[in-house]
Amino acid sequence: MNYSKKDRFLLMINKYVLIIATLIILLPLLYVLLASFLEPNVLLSKGISFNPDDWSVQGYVKILQNEAIIRGFFYSILYSVGFALVTVIVSILAAYPLSVEGFRGTKVIMIFFLITMFFSGGLIPTYLVVKDLGMLNSIWAIILPGAISVWNIILARTYFKAIPKELQEAAKIDGASDLLIFFKIILPLSKPIIFVLALYAFVGQWNSYFDAMIYLEDAKLHPLQLVLRSILIQNEVQPGMIGDQLAMAELKKMSEMIKYSSIILSSLPLIIMYPFFQKYFEKGVMVGSIK
Amino acid sequence: MTTDSKTNVFHKKKSLFQYMKQNYMLYLFLAPAIILTIIFKYIPMYGSIIAFKDFSPMKGIWASDWVGLEHFTKFLTSPNFGDIFMNTLKLSVYGLVLGFPVPIILALMLNQVKRASIKKNIQLILYAPNFISVVVITGMLFIFLSPTGPINTILSFFMDNPISFMSDPDAFVSIYILSGIWQGAGWASIIYVAALSNVDPQLHDAATIDGASLLQRVKHIDLPTLKPMMAVLFILSAGGIMGIGFEKAYLMQTAMNIPTSEIIATYVYKVGLQAGDYAYSSAVGLFNSIINVILLVFVNYVVKKLNEGEGLY
Numbered sequence: 001m002n003y004s005k006k007d008r009f010l011l012m013i014n015k016y017v018l019i020i021a022t023l024i025i026l027l028p029l030l031y032v033l034l035a036s037f038l039e040p041n042v043l044l045s046k047g048i049s050f051n052p053d054d055w056s057v058q059g060y061v062k063i064l065q066n067e068a069i070i071r072g073f074f075y076s077i078l079y080s081v082g083f084a085l086v087t088v089i090v091s092i093l094a095a096y097p098l099s100v101e102g103f104r105g106t107k108v109i110m111i112f113f114l115i116t117m118f119f120s121g122g123l124i125p126t127y128l129v130v131k132d133l134g135m136l137n138s139i140w141a142i143i144l145p146g147a148i149s150v151w152n153i154i155l156a157r158t159y160f161k162a163i164p165k166e167l168q169e170a171a172k173i174d175g176a177s178d179l180l181i182f183f184k185i186i187l188p189l190s191k192p193i194i195f196v197l198a199l200y201a202f203v204g205q206w207n208s209y210f211d212a213m214i215y216l217e218d219a220k221l222h223p224l225q226l227v228l229r230s231i232l233i234q235n236e237v238q239p240g241m242i243g244d245q246l247a248m249a250e251l252k253k254m255s256e257m258i259k260y261s262s263i264i265l266s267s268l269p270l271i272i273m274y275p276f277f278q279k280y281f282e283k284g285v286m287v288g289s290i291k
Numbered sequence: 292m293t294t295d296s297k298t299n300v301f302h303k304k305k306s307l308f309q310y311m312k313q314n315y316m317l318y319l320f321l322a323p324a325i326i327l328t329i330i331f332k333y334i335p336m337y338g339s340i341i342a343f344k345d346f347s348p349m350k351g352i353w354a355s356d357w358v359g360l361e362h363f364t365k366f367l368t369s370p371n372f373g374d375i376f377m378n379t380l381k382l383s384v385y386g387l388v389l390g391f392p393v394p395i396i397l398a399l400m401l402n403q404v405k406r407a408s409i410k411k412n413i414q415l416i417l418y419a420p421n422f423i424s425v426v427v428i429t430g431m432l433f434i435f436l437s438p439t440g441p442i443n444t445i446l447s448f449f450m451d452n453p454i455s456f457m458s459d460p461d462a463f464v465s466i467y468i469l470s471g472i473w474q475g476a477g478w479a480s481i482i483y484v485a486a487l488s489n490v491d492p493q494l495h496d497a498a499t500i501d502g503a504s505l506l507q508r509v510k511h512i513d514l515p516t517l518k519p520m521m522a523v524l525f526i527l528s529a530g531g532i533m534g535i536g537f538e539k540a541y542l543m544q545t546a547m548n549i550p551t552s553e554i555i556a557t558y559v560y561k562v563g564l565q566a567g568d569y570a571y572s573s574a575v576g577l578f579n580s581i582i583n584v585i586l587l588v589f590v591n592y593v594v595k596k597l598n599e600g601e602g603l604y
Binding site: 003004006007010011014015017018021022024025026028029031032044047089090091093094096097098100103104105109112113116118119120121122123124125126127128129130133144145147148153177178179182203206207208209210214225226228229231232233259260263266267270274 | 307310311314316317318320321323324325327328330331332333334335336337338339341352397400401403404413416417419420422423424425426427429430431433434435439441444473477504505506537538542559560563564569572573576577580584587
């Protein structure tokens with residue numbers, strides 16, 4: 001395509017603005033990554049340094065010795081995997097009948113689900129239900145209340161609907177039961193959507209702190225995000241992290257150091273997953289947009 | 292006729308029962324979702340009547356005495372009301388007005404990048420912040436904006452005294468919104484990028500032959516492509532305007548910036564779960580959701596008028 005002089009100038013501006021936008025995103029992330037490998041003294045006095053003498057893995061050593069962080073990490077994995085499992089199972093089970101042509105009651109059931117998208121009981125009534133069920137301070141409070149998402153059901157239903165009907169009809173004629181059709185025909189064809197739903201659920205749970213904050217009063221059950229909150233935002237140094245005899249300045253330095261390495265640790269599962277899973281996330285957004 | 296339709300109804304009813312019996316497995320599939328929805332969505336909805344009651348833990352929600360709109364009047368006439376309401380409104384309106392166009396502009400710009408590999412790599416970077424948790428984002432804000440942080444180090448070339456951004460009430464809204472754009476704009480642009488990549492290239496070729504400039508093509512081909520999506524997404528985000536996220540605002544609160552950072556959601560949490568005034572805080576929460584529904588209906592109406600009858604519903 002031939003561009004006029006003015007258009008070429010515009011495209012050049014476009015290029016530079018995009019480069020700047022990319023840098024605005026990238027630089028803070030790189031800063032945290034580099035800072036996590038620096039001696040806290042250097043960071044406090046000189047800022048970022050590229051001199052290998054200033055590098056250290058002390059921050060990582062410290063967090064790996066920290067009981068609260070390690071425990072939080074494992075609880076986060078437990079909650080996220082559990083949440084993803086329940087969400088996926090409940091969503092695809094519910095989505096399948098709603099995708100079957102001629103299924104009686106689709107409309108009523110869809111309305112039943114959709115209403116919850118527009119009206120909600122709110123924080124306190126939901127909290128009271130969870131409390132009355134005796135689920136406070138248990139993994140169920142994290143996993144169950146959020147597991148049902150209309151959005152997920154719609155996503156899965158859209159996907160199932162796109163599967164050619166002939167397969168199911170043929171199986172039906174051969175006398176296969178709904179259970180058999182679902183497990184032998186639908187599920188094997190649905191790996192991408194299961195993947196998408198599981199990832200969304202995992203990442204969402206991994207990154208959230210709110211449910212854990214209100215439902216888990218026992219700090220021993222806290223996921224990583226809540227531990228991080230106390231380190232990054234409330235500036236609390238975990239007991240046992242630092243010997244009593246250390247001076248206040250040393251303490252500040254140490255907390256400065258843990259901040260960066262704990263950010264990296266908490267992002268680790270997502271960083272590992274990110275490039276590999278990117279196309280699935282995008283696919284998820286797209287399926288949703290078709291509706 | 293009458294007999295016909297009667298037998299029809301009879302026939303239909305009977306076969307519905309038979310249908311359910313034949314396909315009971317399908318209904319069983321739905322059971323977990325329906326049970327969870329009833330327990331965690333519908334029962335709390337019913338539980339919102341606590342907002343109209345003088346809640347006593349001994350009696351429970353159902354048996355507590357009715358107080359009508361007492362909690363609502365208490366909130367509406369409380370000295371905090373004006374500030375909290377305006378803070379919530381400011382945060383979301385500014386967030387919508389400033390945040391809504393950014394993903395569209397990003398998508399239009401990305402669409403001009405012709406080499407697919409470069410485009411992919413830029414997108415990979417732009418999407419990344421979406422996967423960072425609110426705790427980490429807020430933690431990073433505290434690190435970067437602290438009086439000894441990198442931003443103040445840069446500013447120290449121009450200014451004498453460091454600014455403590457996170458305790459400045461005037462800075463709260465800007466920090467909240469700009470960091471929100473930093474985190475979300477790239478990811479929000481996906482849907483627009485995809486729509487633009489579906490535009491027939493021949494349209495652009497034909498327009499170029501007719502002498503259309505780049506800007507003209509963006510205005511007359513690209514933008515109209517995005518319009519329906521823009522309408523839907525605008526209504527949805529405007530409808531959620533008072534439902535502004537609790538999580539980040541709560542984390543960003545410091546003792547100093549409370550005058551601008553206290554929003555309805557954080558207030559509900561503090562009064563309800565921290566102070567234990569369940570009924571009053573539920574009334575505040577309910578007030579908030581009612582405004583939300585009204586806004587959704589109103590914005591949908593306006594967009595429908597402006598957008599030639601095309602709204603969300």
